[in-house]
Each structure stands twice: as C-alpha cells, then as structure tokens.
Amino acid sequence: MEKFLELMLNQCLDILESDSGSVLLLDKNNRDIVVRVARGRHKTSILGERLRVGEGISGWVAQQRRPLLVEDVSKEERIKERCRIGNYRTNSFLSVPLMSAGRLLGVVNITEKTDGNPFSIKELSFISALSAAASQTIDKMLYCEHLERQLACFKNSTAVTQFTSAIAHELNNPLDGILRYTQLCMMQVPEHSALREYLLEIQSGLKRMAGIVRSMLEFSFAGDKTRSPVTREQIDVNSILRKTVAFFEPHTHYRRVKIELDLSEPLPLVRDCGLQQVFKNIIKNALDSIGEEGKLLIRDYEKDGSLCFEFVDTGRGVDEGIREKIFEPFFSTKPDGKGLGLAITKEIINCYSGTIALKNMPQGGAQCTVAIPLGGAHENAYSYK
Numbered sequence: 001m002e003k004f005l006e007l008m009l010n011q012c013l014d015i016l017e018s019d020s021g022s023v024l025l026l027d028k029n030n031r032d033i034v035v036r037v038a039r040g041r042h043k044t045s046i047l048g049e050r051l052r053v054g055e056g057i058s059g060w061v062a063q064q065r066r067p068l069l070v071e072d073v074s075k076e077e078r079i080k081e082r083c084r085i086g087n088y089r090t091n092s093f094l095s096v097p098l099m100s101a102g103r104l105l106g107v108v109n110i111t112e113k114t115d116g117n118p119f120s121i122k123e124l125s126f127i128s129a130l131s132a133a134a135s136q137t138i139d140k141m142l143y144c145e146h147l148e149r150q151l152a153c154f155k156n157s158t159a160v161t162q163f164t165s166a167i168a169h170e171l172n173n174p175l176d177g178i179l180r181y182t183q184l185c186m187m188q189v190p191e192h193s194a195l196r197e198y199l200l201e202i203q204s205g206l207k208r209m210a211g212i213v214r215s216m217l218e219f220s221f222a223g224d225k226t227r228s229p230v231t232r233e234q235i236d237v238n239s240i241l242r243k244t245v246a247f248f249e250p251h252t253h254y255r256r257v258k259i260e261l262d263l264s265e266p267l268p269l270v271r272d273c274g275l276q277q278v279f280k281n282i283i284k285n286a287l288d289s290i291g292e293e294g295k296l297l298i299r300d301y302e303k304d305g306s307l308c309f310e311f312v313d314t315g316r317g318v319d320e321g322i323r324e325k326i327f328e329p330f331f332s333t334k335p336d337g338k339g340l341g342l343a344i345t346k347e348i349i350n351c352y353s354g355t356i357a358l359k360n361m362p363q364g365g366a367q368c369t370v371a372i373p374l375g376g377a378h379e380n381a382y383s384y385k
Contacts, residue, residue, distance in 0.1 A: 001141050005037040008134045009108070013039060016094075016123055017114045022046060024058055025098075025106035025138075030319040033062050033106055040112065057095055058107045065104055067096040067128050071118035092118035096131045100139035146325075171209075179206050234269040237307065241298060244279040248287065255292045259283075262299035267307060268374065274348040281341040282311050282368050289315025289366065302374075306354075309370040317360040326358065 005023045013021050020040025024033040027050070035049045054063040061068050072091045092113065098105040108131050113119065182203050189196045245259050252259055286296050294314040301308050318326070327346040349356050354372040361367055 001138075001145065002037055004137065004141065006039075008130070009037055009039060012108065012110055012127055012130060016110055016119070016127070018110050019112040019114060021108070021110045022058075023098075023106060023108050024051070024062075025142075026053075026062070026104055028325070033058060036106075053104075057093075058109060061095040061097055061107050062104055065097050065099065067094070067124055069094055069119055069121065069124040094119050094124055094127050096124075096128050098131055098135045098138060100135045103139075105135055105138055105142070175206060175210050179203065179210065182206065233272050235272045235275065237267055237270055237275060237300060237309075238263045238265065240276050241279060241300065241309075244276055244283060245298070247280070248283055251287060255287070255290070257287060257290050257292070257294050257296065259296045259298065262297065264299075264301045267300065267302060270307065270372070273351040278345050278348050278370065279309075281345045282370070285342065286311055286313040286315060286366075286368070289313055289317075291315070294365075306371045306373045308372075311368040312361065312365065313367075314365040317364065317366045318358050320360075327356070 005025075009021050009023050013019070020038075020042070022035050022038040022040075025036050026032070027034050030053075032050045032052055034051075035046050038046050051059045053059050057068070057070075070091075070093055073093070093109065093111040095110075096108045098108060108127065110119070110127060182199055186196060186199045186203070189199065241261065241263065245261065248259070251257075283296065283298075290296065290313055296314075297310075297312040299310045299312075327342050346356060349370060349372070352372040354370060356371075357369050359367050359369075
C-alpha cells in the first residue's frame with residue numbers, strides 16, 4: 001500500500017512542480033485520518049500523525065468530502081485558524097478527498113509550489129481527477145489487506161480455536177502463579193513505599209493479561225461446541241435477562257442509565273448454550289456506547305418461528321465502516337478492548353443456528369437484534385412451561 005501511495009504522491013508533486021505533500025487514510029475506527037506517506041521538509045515529523053475528521057485543513061476536507069483550493073491562506077479567515085501557516089514557504093495549497101462509491105478513504109494534500117505561485121483551478125481539477133482514479137485502486141488494496149489479515153489469522157477456524165485454547169491454557173497457570181507471588185510480595189512491603197507502587201502496576205498489568213486469557217478461553221469454548229463448558233440445561237430466557245440486568249445495576253446507577261424491560265410471557269424454555277454471555281456482551285457494549293445518562297430498552301418476543309431479543313440504546317450508534325468487522329475476533333475500536341466479546345457472542349448464537357444484526361436508529365442510538373429459530377441446530381432445544 002505504501003509503495004502505491006508514494007508513487008501516486010510523487011507523480012502529483014512532479015506534475016504540479018511542488019515540493020511537499022502527504023496522503024492520509026481513514027483509520028479503522030472511521031474517526032481519524034492518519035498520514036501514511038509524505039514528502040518534503042516535514043516528512044519525518046508528520047508520518048503517522050493522526051487527525052480527527054473535522055480537525056485542521058485535512059480533517060475539514062475529510063468531513064466536507066469536497067476538494068479545497070487555497071490561493072493565500074492568510075486571506076482566508078474561515079480556514080486560517082485551522083492551518084499552521086509558519087510550517088510552509090508558500091501560503092497556497094490543494095487538499096482533495098479520496099472517495100470510492102461514496103465512502104471516504106482519505107485525503108491528499110499538495111503544498112509549496114517550486115516557483116512560489118499559488119495553485120490554480122486547473123491544477124485542482126487535475127489532482128481531483130487523479131485522486132478519483134487512484135481511489136478505486138486504494139479501495140481494492142484496502143479490501144485485499146483486510147482479506148489477507150483474515151486469511152492469515154483465521155484460515156482454518158477449527159485450528160484457530162484449538163490454537164487459541166492451547167495458548168490460553170499454557171498462559172493461564174503461570175499467570176496465576178505470578179499474580180499470587182506478586183500479592184505475597186505486596187504483603188511484605190510498607191504501605192506507602194515506592195516498591196509497593198511498582199508491585200501494584202505489575203499486578204494491574206497481570207490482571208489485564210489474565211482477562212485477555214479468560215476471553216481467549218471463552219472464545220475457544222464458544223467456537224468448539226464439543227467442549228463447551230455450559231450445562232445445556234433448559235433455561236428461562238426472561239429470568240436470565242433479569243439476572244443479567246441486575247448484574248449491571250451498580251454501573252447503570254452510577255452512570256444514570258435506565259434499563260427498561262419489555263418481556264413477553266410465556267416464552268419457551270431454551271437449551272443453555274451460553275445465552276447469558278450473549279446478553280452480557282450486548283448490554284455491556286450498549287452501556288459503553290451510551291456513556292452517561294441514557295436509556296437501554298430490552299424486549300423479547302416470539303415471531304415467525306423464532307425467539308427474538310431486541311436491545312435499543314440511545315448511544316452514539318454504529319459507524320457504517322465497521323459494521324461488517326464488528327463481530328470479527330480481535331477487532332475493537334476501544335483503546336483497551338480485546339475484541340473478543342462480540343466474536344464470542346456471534347459464535348454462541350451460531351450454536352443455535354441464529355442470527356445477530358445491528359442497525360442505527362433514525363432518532364439516534366443503535367438496535368441489536370438476536371433471533372434464535374425454534375427447532376434450530378440442537379434437537380429438542382426448546383420446550384414450553
């Protein structure tokens with residue numbers, strides 16, 4: 001990818017007789033654009049730089065999704081405050097969005113004409129046409145990168161499950177021992193010593209590692225139906241939903257989030273393949289999306305031969321660019337996320353031959369719908385009270 005972007009940027013700069021430029025691509029979270037390649041005096045300092053969509057000139061072009069020609073930024077009050085004027089020898093520049101099928105891929109910036117003259121409309125048209133053509137290739141290359149990552153990581157789902165389980169088991173025991181010894185060491189040092197602070201940092205890191213290992217184990221169990229640790233007894237889904245909501249009560253009380261239940265009675269009993277884990281993961285993601293002060297509505301019902309569960313929140317919704325990736329193992333938009341919660345959820349729902357779907361609501365927020373067919377993958381999986 002970098003080689004193609006460098007080739008494109010160099011071609012633009014050479015034809016336009018310019019000294020500086022950069023190409024930024026949209027990150028996986030669809031909120032940031034990142035400098036992938038650059039040329040000019042500031043190349044080293046700006047490579048890898050991240051900008052929020054809407055931040056600075058490049059962010060503004062990404063947000064507006066339209067090209068920008070500035071002949072003299074010092075005379076453009078509407079964007080003057082967005083530009084770091086002192087960084088360049090000339091005050092004229094071009095900034096063009098990279099678009100494919102209506103989707104934003106990134107931004108191309110061209111600055112510092114060699115002769116010191118401002119850029120022209122004709123040059124803007126040229127760079128726009130070249131960027132439009134290059135966008136098709138960039139889009140295909142990004143998709144290929146995505147497929148290559150999937151293929152490399154998940155070429156054989158059974159092998160991945162076994163590998164994940166083996167690694168998790170190998171790490172689990174030594175981690176547990178290290179945590180115990182760390183706790184014993186903490187008991188031997190003074191309360192406010194520097195050594196105790198170091199040990200607390202070690203303990204915090206080890207607990208995070210243990211959480212990752214635990215998630216890996218849950219994922220491997222969910223993906224291997226022959227080894228699932230759940231009891232497979234008949235369960236009342238409404239009872240499970242109420243218990244799960246009660247589990248989150250301290251969080252919702254502190255964050256001032258209201259959870260409303262609209263549950264149908266009676267519903268058939270369901271064979272336990274890990275539904276409580278499904279509900280926990282979905283509710284946790286909804287609460288993370290809401291943040292503070294909001295509402296989560298949970299309803300269930302029977303429709304067209306399936307048990308349906310709807311979770312409707314007032315959070316920030318789901319970015320369209322990650323909708324298809326959100327159930328992939330190890331994919332996360334959270335800085336501290338492990339990317340296994342929704343992957344585990346999907347695997348458990350697959351045990352029921354069920355489906356899970358996400359959509360944004362017109363009034364804001366998102367809706368997650370789980371449907372479990374009556375008489376799905378497991379024989380005698382359902383019965384009425």
